[in-house]
Amino acid sequence: MQDKVNERIEYAAANHSCSIDLRCCELERLPVALFQLEHLEHLFLRNNCLTSIPPAIAKLKNLKCLHLHANQLVQLPKEIGQLKRLEILNLANNQIRRLPSSLAQASGLRQLDLSGNQLEEIPEALKQLTMLTRLNVDGNSALGIPLELKFDAPSQLLDYYFSIQQQNKMLGEAKLLLVGQGEVGKTSIANRLMSDHFNPNEGKTNGIEIHQWMVGERDGAQLRLNVWDFGGQEIMHATHQFFLTKRSVYLLVVAARAGERDGNLHYWLEMIGLYGGDSPVILVMNKCEETYRDFDENRIRIDYGNRINICGFHYTSCKTGEGFFELSKQIVNNASSLSHVQDLLPINYFSIKSTLEEEASISDIISEDQYIEICKLNKVTDRSEQMRLLRFLHDLGCVLHYDDPDQNFALRDTRILNPEWITSGVYQILNNPDFLRKGDGLISKSELSSVFADDECNSGKSRNDFLVEIMAMYELCFAFPNNTNMLLVPELLSSKEPDIGWGKPGDLPRSTVNFRYHYAVLPHGMIPRLIVRCNHLLTTSPTYWKSGVVLEVEGCRALVRGDHRQGVVHIQIQGENKSRRREALAVIRNNFSAVHQTYGDLRVEAKVPLPRHPLAPPVDYEFLLELERNNTITHHFEKASVYSVSRLLDGVDVRRYDLFMCYNNEDKDAVAGLVARMKQRGIRCWIDDADLTPGREWIVEVGDAITECSAMAIVMGPNGIGKWQSQEIQVALNQKLEGKDMAIIPVLIPGGSLRSLPSKIEFLRTMSIVNFEHGFDIIYSSLHETGDDATSDQIKTSKQMDEMASKIQLEWDKLLRAIEVK
Ligand code: GDP
Ligand code: MG
Numbered sequence: 001m002q003d004k005v006n007e008r009i010e011y012a013a014a015n016h017s018c019s020i021d022l023r024c025c026e027l028e029r030l031p032v033a034l035f036q037l038e039h040l041e042h043l044f045l046r047n048n049c050l051t052s053i054p055p056a057i058a059k060l061k062n063l064k065c066l067h068l069h070a071n072q073l074v075q076l077p078k079e080i081g082q083l084k085r086l087e088i089l090n091l092a093n094n095q096i097r098r099l100p101s102s103l104a105q106a107s108g109l110r111q112l113d114l115s116g117n118q119l120e121e122i123p124e125a126l127k128q129l130t131m132l133t134r135l136n137v138d139g140n141s142a143l144g145i146p147l148e149l150k151f152d153a154p155s156q157l158l159d160y161y162f163s164i165q166q167q168n169k170m171l172g173e174a175k176l177l178l179v180g181q182g183e184v185g186k187t188s189i190a191n192r193l194m195s196d197h198f199n200p201n202e203g204k205t206n207g208i209e210i211h212q213w214m215v216g217e218r219d220g221a222q223l224r225l226n227v228w229d230f231g232g233q234e235i236m237h238a239t240h241q242f243f244l245t246k247r248s249v250y251l252l253v254v255a256a257r258a259g260e261r262d263g264n265l266h267y268w269l270e271m272i273g274l275y276g277g278d279s280p281v282i283l284v285m286n287k288c289e290e291t292y293r294d295f296d297e298n299r300i301r302i303d304y305g306n307r308i309n310i311c312g313f314h315y316t317s318c319k320t321g322e323g324f325f326e327l328s329k330q331i332v333n334n335a336s337s338l339s340h341v342q343d344l345l346p347i348n349y350f351s352i353k354s355t356l357e358e359e360a361s362i363s364d365i366i367s368e369d370q371y372i373e374i375c376k377l378n379k380v381t382d383r384s385e386q387m388r389l390l391r392f393l394h395d396l397g398c399v400l401h402y403d404d405p406d407q408n409f410a411l412r413d414t415r416i417l418n419p420e421w422i423t424s425g426v427y428q429i430l431n432n433p434d435f436l437r438k439g440d441g442l443i444s445k446s447e448l449s450s451v452f453a454d455d456e457c458n459s460g461k462s463r464n465d466f467l468v469e470i471m472a473m474y475e476l477c478f479a480f481p482n483n484t485n486m487l488l489v490p491e492l493l494s495s496k497e498p499d500i501g502w503g504k505p506g507d508l509p510r511s512t513v514n515f516r517y518h519y520a521v522l523p524h525g526m527i528p529r530l531i532v533r534c535n536h537l538l539t540t541s542p543t544y545w546k547s548g549v550v551l552e553v554e555g556c557r558a559l560v561r562g563d564h565r566q567g568v569v570h571i572q573i574q575g576e577n578k579s580r581r582r583e584a585l586a587v588i589r590n591n592f593s594a595v596h597q598t599y600g601d602l603r604v605e606a607k608v609p610l611p612r613h614p615l616a617p618p619v620d621y622e623f624l625l626e627l628e629r630n631n632t633i634t635h636h637f638e639k640a641s642v643y644s645v646s647r648l649l650d651g652v653d654v655r656r657y658d659l660f661m662c663y664n665n666e667d668k669d670a671v672a673g674l675v676a677r678m679k680q681r682g683i684r685c686w687i688d689d690a691d692l693t694p695g696r697e698w699i700v701e702v703g704d705a706i707t708e709c710s711a712m713a714i715v716m717g718p719n720g721i722g723k724w725q726s727q728e729i730q731v732a733l734n735q736k737l738e739g740k741d742m743a744i745i746p747v748l749i750p751g752g753s754l755r756s757l758p759s760k761i762e763f764l765r766t767m768s769i770v771n772f773e774h775g776f777d778i779i780y781s782s783l784h785e786t787g788d789d790a791t792s793d794q795i796k797t798s799k800q801m802d803e804m805a806s807k808i809q810l811e812w813d814k815l816l817r818a819i820e821v822k
Contacts (some may be wrong), residue, residue, distance in 0.1 A: 001024050001454035009033045012040070023047055035059045046090070058082040067094050069113065081105030086123050092116050092136070101125040112154075115139045127158050144344035146171070148247075148392045154383065160385075164344050171343045173224045174335040175245060176213070177395050179272070180253035181232065181264040185286040190229045190317035193328055198318045205231040208243065210397075210420050215332050223336055225249075226397060231427060243419065245397060246277030249335050253284045256293040256315075269300070270521045272394070274602060275306045280311040280334035284327065309684050348378040349389060357398055363465060364421040367398075374724030386582075424466045426476065430491050434548060439494030441544075443477075446487045475529040475595070482538075488535070490528035493546040500543055500550060500559065513651035514583045514611070516618060517569040517592065519601040526595060527562040527569070533591050553584035560588065578650035608648050616640035624649055633813040634681065642681055644816055657686040658819050660706050662729060663715035664722030670749050671715055677776045681812065683819060685713075688724075699731075711743035711819045714764060718751030721758055729761055745818045748773050770815045778805040 005025050012020045013033070019042035020034075027048040035056040041064045050071040057063075058079035065088040073094040080086075081102030086109055093116040103109075103123035111134040119140040135154035137143055144164065151157040176439035178186040187205050191197055194213045213225040228243060252268050265283075272281055284293055295313050304310060312330050316323035335341065355374050359366050375386045394401040398465050400419050429435070434452060435443060448464050468487065477489040494785045527547045531538075534551055543550040547562040556575025563570065571588060575581045589606075616639045627635055627645045659678065663671045668689065675685045686705045692698065706712065712732050714725070729744075736742055747770045747822045748754070754765055777799055 005031060007035070009037065012037050018042065020044065021066075026259060030057075031034055032056070034536045038062065041065065043067065043666070053080070055079040061085065064088065065815075066090070076100055076103065078102040082683075084108060087111065087131075094204070099123055099126070104128040107131065110134070112136070119143055122158070122161055126164060127162075129154075141339060141342070144342070146340050146343040146345070146392065148340065148396075149388055151388075156384065164346050168717050169345060169347050169350060171341060171345050172222060173226065173247035173396065174338050174341050175228060176225045176251065176331060177228045177230070177244065177248050178251045178253060179230050179244075179268050181255075183237065184253045184255040185318050186251075186253050187229050187288060189284065189327075190227050191315065192316075192318050192321060192324050194227065195332070196321065196324075198321070205229055206431070207231050207423035207425075208420060214382075215328075215335075217699065223332065223341065225331070227333055228397070243270060243397065243423070244275035246279060247338055247340055248276065249306075249331060249338070249398075250276055250281040251284055251331070252281060253286055255287045256285050256291050257287060265300075267521055269304050269308060271523070273304065274570045276308070278309045280309050280338075282311055282327070282330055282334065283313045285313070285315045286316045287319075288322060289320050293657070322357045348380060352380065352389065353393060353398055357633065364418045364463070387611065417776070422467075422470055424673065425463075426471060426474075429467070429471070429489065430476075432492075432632060435489070436494050439492075439496075441490055441493040441715055442486050443487045443489055443492070445487070448487075472532075475532040478532045478535040488531075490531040490544065490546065491525065493528070493544060495502070495546045497545050497548060497561075498543060513573040513585050513649070514609050515571040515573075515585055515589075515610060515621070516607045517571075518605045518607055519567040520619075521565050522562055522567045522569065523602070524564070527560065529595050529598075530591060533595060534588075537587075551588065553587045554580045556581050556584040558584055558588055580651065581651050609641060610637055610640045610648070613637075613640035619648065644682055647682060657684045657705065657709045658711065659683050659685045660709040660712040660728070660732070660733070661685045661715065662712050662725050664717060664719045664725050666719040666722065667715065667717030667749070667752075670717050670751070674715070674749060674772070674776055681816065683816070699727075702728055703731055703735075706735055706742075709742070711745055713745050713747045713770075713815075714761070715749055716745050716752035716757075716764075717749045718756065720752075720756055723762065726758060726760065743818045745770055745815065747815070750775055768814070768818075770811050770818070772808070772811055774804060774808065777808060 005022060005027065008020060008022065009031060010033075011017070013036060016039045017037070018039050020037065020040060021044045023044050024047040027045070027050055029050065031055065034323060035054075036059075038059065039062060040060050041062050043059070043060065043063060043065070044067045046067050047070045050068070050073060052073065053068070053076060053659070055077045056079075057077060057178065060083065062085055063083050064085055066083070066086060067088075069090045069092040071094050073091065073096055075096060075098060076091075078100040079102075080089075080100065081104065083106050086106045088111045089106070089109060090111075090113045096114070096117040097120050099114075099119070099122070101123040102125075104123070104127075107129065108131060109129050110131050112129070112132060113134070113136045115136040116139040119137065120142050121145065122137070132154040135157055138143065138147070138159070143161065145157070149160065151160065178190060180186055182204065185204050187209070188198060190209075190211060190213075190788075191199065191202075194211060197618070208231065208265045211227045212227065213227050215223050215225060219574045230243075250272050252272065254265050265395075269281075272279070283300070285293060285295060294315070294364050297313050301310060311334050314327045314330065316327055352374055355378075356366070356371065359370070359374070372386060375389070380386055380389065380563060380569045390399075390401050393399050397419065400422060428451060429443070431446070435447075445464070445468075448468070468477065468479075471489070472479075476491060477487045477601055480486050480488065495680075527549065531544050531549045534549070537551040537553055538544070539550055539557070547564065549560050551558045551560065553573075553654060554575070555577070556573050558571060558573045561570045561572075562568075568590075573581045573584045573588075582623075596604060605619035608621055608624055609618040610616045616637065619637060624645060632645055634642050634644055660673060663670060671687070675687055678685050686703070686709055688698075692701055706728070712728075714721075715727060732742060734745060736744075742766075744765045744767070746767055749772050752773065754769070757764060
């Protein structure tokens with residue numbers, strides 16, 4: 001390795017190189033010869049074992065980029081400041097504790113990466129680096145800069161850092177989220193933890209209750225835990241998901257009750273996996289004095305350990321107090337180890353935070369002006385600092401604040417809301433027994449006022465207006481465009497599927513595009529939210545229920561139907577025209593994607609089921625698109641049969657038949673063989689033998705059939721063109737003359753020829769022909785049986801057979817394409 005390094009240095013010296021690459025060279029110190037390379041502009045030294053940089057570095061006066069990340073550096077020489085041309089200095093992932101103030105003299109510095117070090121402080125002189133556009137100090141926990149604070153410019157970061165140096169305090173606050181099904185004892189656990197009492201008649205929690213629990217931290221400091229006790233009702237999942245935050249401690253509670261299943265455990269673990277980031281999760285089995293049941297700890301760790309930070313399993317009884325000493329200790333340990341708990345915040349941030357919390361608890365809604373006023377009183381006057389702080393308080397769960405400029409709600413103007421008020425308001429609407437009993441999901445604004453005494457609370461708006469707006473933002477309701485006083489709240493819809501005449505979800509009518517989403521867990525509230533998003537696509541007399549909806553998209557009708565048990569959403573699109581069906585699917589998929597995105601990294605797969613093979617595994621949608629891009633016409637799917645790719649993607653146009661079989665009745669047996677094979681490939685043939693209706697006039701019937709088909713196969717067999725056949729061709733030609741879009745496909749079958757065509761249809765000779773003169777397929781069985789003893793002659797035959805088979809396949813592709821393309 002040493003030789004390689006020397007060689008490179010020699011080479012660079014001889015060639016006056018401006019760049020040298022000494023990455024991953026196991027260097028423990030820099031060779032002296034390196035400092036003779038005065039032309040050097042780029043020096044790459046990442047992934048070595050350097051513990052120091054000698055002062056001689058100053059000799060490299062032309063250096064622009066110095067990459068030193070992933071070494072063992074503890075400090076830098078003060079001479080580094082003499083590198084006046086230095087623009088990029090990467091020191092990430094070293095062990096640096098202090099920086100020399102002289103670094104500020106490297107005045108050309110534009111990018112400085114100090115992430116992943118042990119920095120204890122930042123020298124104030126670095127404020128002089130005015131050219132700096134990028135400064136990364138992430139992963140230096142001793143600096144006490146909260147990860148939640150995002151800075152637009154290095155100067156902002158430095159200003160913030162130096163302001164907290166003057167006056168700061170540890171945040172000492174974390175969120176503890178109690179989740180799980182209703183009635184398992186979440187509220188009772190919160191009571192036991194906070195005041196060590198038990199109420200055998202604990203009432204149902206409506207929405208969310210937030211309590212403050214002051215606990216002593218490990219090293220004696222005070223820690224405030226904001227305990228969020230969620231009502232476990234399924235109906236609230238739609239709002240709860242917005243409050244499941246990262247950097248919180250989760251208590252997931254189940255009850256040791258007999259007959260309890262772990263289904264909900266799975267659901268909540270998935271939800272925490274989606275929203276909780278790497279928050280510590282503690283699983284609690286409550287009501288243990290009643291009966292004993294334990295967690296399948298190993299299984300849970302295997303299934304979720306890589307996605308969820310499972311910190312412990314506890315067994316408690318709120319009734320007897322059993323298990324609470326250990327549980328409480330674990331919560332405090334986990335909470336005080338959360339990185340942001342140790343973060344230092346300027347002292348005035350604390351007074352803004354507490355004033356805001358007080359205000360929100362009194363008035364529920366605070367306008368932006370009020371907030372800015374509070375900031376000013378506390379000497380936070382810079383606009384971007386005010387907004388940054390507000391986002392931080394939102395992340396901490398002190399207030400709710402929405403600042404998306406595209407958000408079409410008045411919430412933009414009135415940004416600060418009390419989370420408890422919002423959820424209990426939403427809860428009361430979603431749980432109102434009168435609304436639920438109706439089952440039609442409709443609420444008029446006057447009905448709403450009968451639930452909540454309405455009062456004007458902010459900038460001329462009533463509380464109910466805010467409630468409606470926040471529900472619309474959470475995609476929980478929408479107002480009908482022609483009657484803005486009427487709201488639809490799909491969560492209030494009945495679960496009963498109305499009679500929509502589409503058959504069972506597994507039925508796959510041929511005229512539809514079929515599509516599915518398969519979820520690890522289909523979140524509750526997904527379909528209601530889709531209904532809200534797609535409210536402009538509802539049919540004139542709308543059809544919807546709690547887990548499904550019929551939409552009108554691109555002139556097609558689309559049925560969306562969720563199956564929570566299977567974790568599948570079925571989508572079926574019916575329409576006359578295949579490209580519009582495809583567009584309709586795209587529109588629906590876009591809406592699903594938008595809903596999916598709000599669920600974080602939701603695990604979902606897009607699939608297409610195979611008609612006629614309900615038990616065969618559905619096909620990956622992306623795979624089908626790939627086949628389509630490669631111009632693959634048909635594909636044989638595992639455990640099913642051969643399908644036309646475009647039919648799976650586009651569905652089949654609304655017709656009963658695809659191909660009119662025009663043949664000589666004397667070739668009937670051979671044609672029957674051909675028709676049987678077409679059927680296997682999903683082509684529906686009209687064949688006079690089978691499809692003529694007794695009593696109808698032949699010529700009328702044939703005319704209708706030709707009208708219905710998109711293509712006509714003119715079969716040329718051993719017996720030449722028959723009398724009726726010529727007449728049928730004539731009908732088709734007439735229809736074409738009248739403008740019908742129809743393919744005429746000459747098909748040669750074994751024994752047939754193009755030689756003696758009647759003069760009227762001589763034109764067939766000039767057309768592309770589907771040639772089955774060697775048969776419709778090849779049977780291999782006799783060849784496979786020859787086994788190892790096959791003679792060279794037989795092997796040759798086998799090769800020829802393969803060639804023949806692929807030729808025949810090409811003819812099939814040609815036929816299928818002709819029918820599709822028209
Ligand atoms: P939550 O809906 O999950 O908040 O559950 P609650 O805390 O409201 O408790 C539901 C019911 O179970 C109440 O009647 C409680 O008194 C009761 N309960 C809670 N914990 C225990 C326990 O450990 N043992 C027994 N026997 N009952 C409990
Ligand atoms: Mg409760």
